[in-house]
Amino acid sequence: MSTLEIADTTIAGPEDALALAVAQALRGVRGANPLVGAIITAPDGRVLASGYHRGRGTAHAEVEALAGFNGFNESSSTSGFDPADSTLWITLEPCDHTGTTGPCTEAILASGIRTVRYAVADPTGPDGGGAARLRSAGLDVGQVDAEQARRAGAADLNPRWMLARDSGRPFVTAHLAQSLDGRVAAVDGTSQWITGPESRRHAQSVRSRVDAIIVGTGTVLTDDPRLTARDAAGRDLPRQPVPVVQGRRAVPAGAALRGGDSWLHVEDHDPQVVLDRLTAGDNAAGTTVSSAWPHGGTRPGHVLIEGGPTVLSAWMGAGLVDELFLYQAPLILGSGLAGLDLPQHTTLSHALHLTLDAAENGAISRLGDDVLLHYAAP
Amino acid sequence: MSTLEIADTTIAGPEDALALAVAQALRGVRGANPLVGAIITAPDGRVLASGYHRGRGTAHAEVEALAGFNGFNESSSTSGFDPADSTLWITLEPCDHTGTTGPCTEAILASGIRTVRYAVADPTGPDGGGAARLRSAGLDVGQVDAEQARRAGAADLNPRWMLARDSGRPFVTAHLAQSLDGRVAAVDGTSQWITGPESRRHAQSVRSRVDAIIVGTGTVLTDDPRLTARDAAGRDLPRQPVPVVQGRRAVPAGAALRGGDSWLHVEDHDPQVVLDRLTAGDNAAGTTVSSAWPHGGTRPGHVLIEGGPTVLSAWMGAGLVDELFLYQAPLILGSGLAGLDLPQHTTLSHALHLTLDAAENGAISRLGDDVLLHYAAP
Structure with missing residues (x-):
């Protein structure tokens, strides 16, 4: 939120400020972009604004905080308040890059804020390096003491995102909807509707974030899913993830997932091979998708493993799942x-x-009769 | 709590009053006694006191509410406030029975309250029948309209407890500590310490409530548990549940559970047979326990199924589990x-x-790194 949700809070020092920024960051969703949070404080430590990054395509955390800050300046009874006296605290070094949003450095310079503190440096790549740019513009920019940043939790915000970035692969989310005894289908194969509508809506919101959804040939043959991202009313969203089928069996000519603009079949069981093909835009059997990732870019930034068990286990066992959403229904299947x-x-x-x-x-969290457990890989 | 936790609340009518009493009731623990909640209101609807039953051996809900009410009367600035003007709302008909605590009817009569409303009648058995007693003493006692009681949730508080009581069997709690993929032991049988210390402490608190802990011979042979109830520091509590072993294999002469005062071996796989033996105080192989249930009485009021999978599945499949505590560790065993x-x-x-x-x-709830999911049988 760009509004003053944490008004009446006062920070005692850098660790405190970062802890608040971390709490903001954790409101975001994981995926192609890292979790980032920001707060702006007055000289007396009062928190004037806060923001967090809501995911790819939305404003960066510092821009959101600055929006609240600017609104504060314009409407506050403390008119004459000088932005140059306040401090911007960010969990990650600001970007100096124009992506789907403008560079944060420009927004900071425009705000009049002269003091910036950040926890984790991001000097490499097109998204980082904002600290040098701000310093060259005369701002007081510094990295918070590493131990204080660690205690505030800022160093632990994005370990898997950084691992994925450094590996040159997309962030990988896995989906598992199971009974409380860990089954995804009864002995006869019945597997639809284990979880309730609230869980399925959340799963759809995850689909809307990703560039690709990966399933095995078994899932295609058993469930014949469309793998589309839909809104709460069940309508297909404008941006659709690319269905990716992993495994050696053929994808039937009438498979529902063939109905979209593009899809991929990677005839291999090895997740790393699938990743390599996705990253290369290669395509063994479907239409090409190298320039058709739904959220832009020539490489997928975020993929979702939807199963079944063989595929999910392969990705999990290879250490390639960064985040797991476990939807647990109040059922005992007992076998299957x-x-x-x-x-x-x-x-x-x-x-x-x-x-x-x-x-x-x-x-x-509770989703209707189900429970959603959100796990991160260590 | 007997104190005025819900002060500054005002009820709009009977349904509202019962909803507050239900919320109180849900703070209690399930077991040998039902969940019961109570509130006391002034003529203008203000809530003056509340209480709930914390489990066997502790004060009944209405007694707890009355304790707060009496404190209120003695300390309030509204001296001269007449108890006869206020109303006691209870989710269950008050008892007229001296058990481990005195009869609630006596406490109500002593309080000076003249109006009592309850949701669910409990006319049978030694614990019920308080309404008639209070009426004969001249109080205005009435059962709230069934539809209003249902909407307030009062009718749904204790369905399984009533089923157990009506079946003449103890209330049955089951314990399941598993990985997130529903495994309780790895392929090599390693099963200790799947869950963390917070989960184990909660499991100990459940042990402290029960008369008997039921395990299979497989658990005895694999884990050799003592099955004692321990405090947070790991010391054995004064009251110990009776270990009950279910199954046909022999219990080794050196088994740890033989170390207590009494134990039972029921050489059968059928949960109903185990229940019958427990209720009869019969004992095939251990020492007799018919007059040694730790919480008093000649029959067990509450038993705990601790496993392993064969035993838990048999009880679950027979519809004889009333409540399940599922401790889920953030582990993937993947097999086992x-x-x-x-x-x-x-x-x-x-x-x-x-x-x-x-x-x-x-x-x-979160217990350290684990998650505790509390399920009720329908």
């Missing part, structure tokens, strides 16, 4: 297909340890 | 023993449907 099957983990000490992820409404 | 195995449920429409249970801190 398990949602995950990783035969290589034979002892408890080899288990995959995830962590509850506080981003996006907190780690645990 | 599933926590539930009910081969008879072969299609989704035959799945067991549970419901999230708002009692005891809400249906969903």
Whole structure:
């Protein structure tokens, strides 16, 4: 929110300021862009504005905070308040890059704020490097002490996003809708509607964020999904993720996912091969998508693994899932297909340890009769 | 709480009053006794006091509310306030029975309150029948309109407790500590410490409520548990549940659960047989426990199923589990023993449907790195 949601709060120092910015950042959603939060404080420590990044295509955190700050300046009874006296705190170094939004450096310079503190440096790549630009314009720009930033949680905001970026691959979200005993289908294969409408709506909102949805040939043959992103009323959204089918079996001529503008078939079981093909825009059997990623760019920035168990387990086992949304229905199937099957983990000490992820409404939420658990890979 | 936690609240009518009493009731824990909540209102609708039943051996809800009410009367600036003008609202008909606590009818009569409204009648058994007693003492006692009580949620507070009571069996709680993929042990059998210390402490608090803990011979042979109830520091509590072993294999001479005062071995797989033996105080192989239930009485009022999967599945499949605590660790085991195995449920429409249970801190809570999901059988 650009409004003064954390008004009447006063910071005691840099760690405190960053902790508030981190809390803002955690309101965002993970994906192609990192979580970023920002606050603006007065010389006496009062918090004047705050903002966070809501995901690809939306304003950056500092721009959102500045919007609230500017509104504050114009409407406040403290007219004559000088922006040059206030400080902008950001969890990540501001960008100096025009992407889907303008560079944050320009917005900061236009605001009149002269003091900027950030937690995590982002000097490389087209999105980083804003600190040098602001310094050359005469601003007081500094990185907060690393230990203070760590204690405030700023260093832990985006470890998997940075890993994905440094690996040159998209951020990977996985979806698992299961009964409370970890089954995704009954013995007879019945698998539709395990979870309720609220869970399915959330799953649709995740689809709307991604460039591609990856399923196995088994899912295509069993469920024949369209894999489209739909709004709450069930209508297809303007931007559609590219359906990607992984596996060696053929995709039937009448498969529903062939109905979109483009789709991909990667005839391999190895997630890394799928990633390589996606990144290269290569296409074994479908139409080409190299210049058709729904959110722009020549490479996908965010992909979603929707299953089934073989595909999800392969990605999970390869350490390539960054975030997991686990939708748990209040059902006991008691038998039938398990949602995950990783035969290589034979002892408890080899288990995959995830962590509850506080981003996006907190780690645990209720969706109708279901529970949504949000996990991050460590 | 007997204090005025819901002060400054005003009720608009009976449904509103009962909804507040229901919210109080849901703060309690399920078990041998039903969930019960109570509030006391002034003639203008102000809520003067509230209370809930915290479980066997503690004050009944109306007694707790009356304690707050009496404190209010003694300390309030509204001295001269006449208890006869106020109304006691209870989700369940008050008892007229001296158990571990005195009869609620006596407490109500002593308070000076002259008007009592309750939602659910409890005319049978030694614990009910208080309405007639109060009426004979000249009080205005009435049952709230059934539809209003239903809308306030009072009718849905204790369906499984009433089923258990009407079946002459104890209330049955089940415990399941699993990975997020529904496994309770890795392929090599490693099963200790799937969940963290906070989950284990909660599980200990559940143990402290029950008369008996039921496990299978497999659990005895694999884990050799003591099955004692311990405090937060790990010390054995004064009252210990009776360990009950279900199944045909022998309990080893050196088994840890033989270390307590009494234990039972029921050499059968059928949960109903186990219940019958428990209720009869019969004992095939252990020492007799018929007069040694830790919370008093000649029959167990509350038992806990701790597993393993065969035993839990048998009780779940027989419809004999009233409440399930599901402790879910942020682990993926990927293979290994599933926590539930009910081969008879072969299609989704035959799945067991549970419901999230708002009692005891809400249906969903975080316990350290784990998540606790509280489910009720429908």
